[in-house]
Amino acid sequence: MNIIIVGNFYTGAFGRHIAEVLTEMKHNVFRFEPGIKFKHNSILGKRWNTIRYTMYNEVFSKMSFVKNNDVKKLFVTAEQNKIDLTIVLHDYLSASHVKRLKNITKSPVVIWFPDALSNFKKSMFLTANYDVQFFVDKYISDTLKTDFRINTGYLPQACFPKYHFKTTLTKDEKQIFGCQITNVGNMYPARIALYRQLTKYDMKMWGDLPPVWADDDGIKPMMQGKHVHHEEKSKAFNGAKIVLNNLHPAVINGMNKRTFEITGCGAF
Incomplete structure (x- = not known):
């Protein structure tokens, strides 16, 4: 299968582990990481990098023209490849983005939300036409299914045996x-x-x-x-x-x- 993953791919990230597992399963994985890729500034340190990320995520990324420009590469990837499945790993896409992605790929688009209820913020997924919405908290899954008739599933995260294994210390x-x-x-x-x-x-x-x-x-x-x-x-x-x-x-x-x-x- 040709699979797009929308998420973060730094060391230890949810998206990176999923991408690696799917690749090991012989699927073709296309990675799309939303947002600006800041260069690490070792002189000013981690605090400055945190401030930059926060400013972008909490202010600029919420502007529609910034968001629309950000996802252009995602749509290009979808148009240039026959995509069988898209997995979105947080509330990255607006309802209109999900609609356009489905129109391009003609295949399922799902979200796997890995955070707690307190991180819903804009909750764009509530009005987006995802084929399935997966959550790591059964309360969220059950509530959205009962109250909003959203097609949800309870899907906890997991370990990755490639990286999570017993070790003996010197x-x-x-x-x-x-x-x-x-x-x-x-x-x-x-x-x-x-x-x-x-x-x-x-x-x-x-x-x-x-x-x-x-x-x-x-x-x-x-x-x-x-x-x-x-x-x-x-x-x-x-x-x-x-x-x-x-x-x-x-x-x-x-x-x-x-x-x-x-x-x-x-x-x-």
Whole structure:
């Protein structure tokens, strides 16, 4: 099959894993990543890059002429190839974009929304004519099906055995990753509030530092300030006695991809 994936493809991204799996299954995958591709500015640092991304995503990307110009390459790809399926991995496309894409490809266009209810924002998918809308929270899937008669499905994310597997740590690696409790991901306020209850334990949190506006008093010693991916992520999981996989408070009846990654890595 010829399959278009609309999403992000950085290391560890949802879209990248799906694209790699489909490619291994001998499908032809066309990647389309919405938005501007900023060059990483190592001099000004991560904070500046975050500000640029936020400005684009929260301001400029919401302007119709910017959005329409952004998706031109997507339509060109659809016109130049016989597309059998399009998978959209967030609320990237407006209703008119989905309609045009379906008119071009004459094939199914589905959305697989990987976030919590709190990230609905514009909720363009509610009025877009997707063939199926998949969600990682069963509450969302059931509610949209019952209240709006949208064709929905409950589809959690999964681990990728190519990257999520059990590892054995060396003595030096145990010094780096060893701890009582660990987790991997973004440090948002709900996590800060939870982790403040765990300061008496030896805990390591892998990922970006909290936003500059967040009060991170009490948890700074936990923060490693470093991302871990693939084998390193497995080492972080296996180096801890417990992997604390807390869900965002807006997740009502679902689970995150970390659930599967932890078990795939053979951690507890």
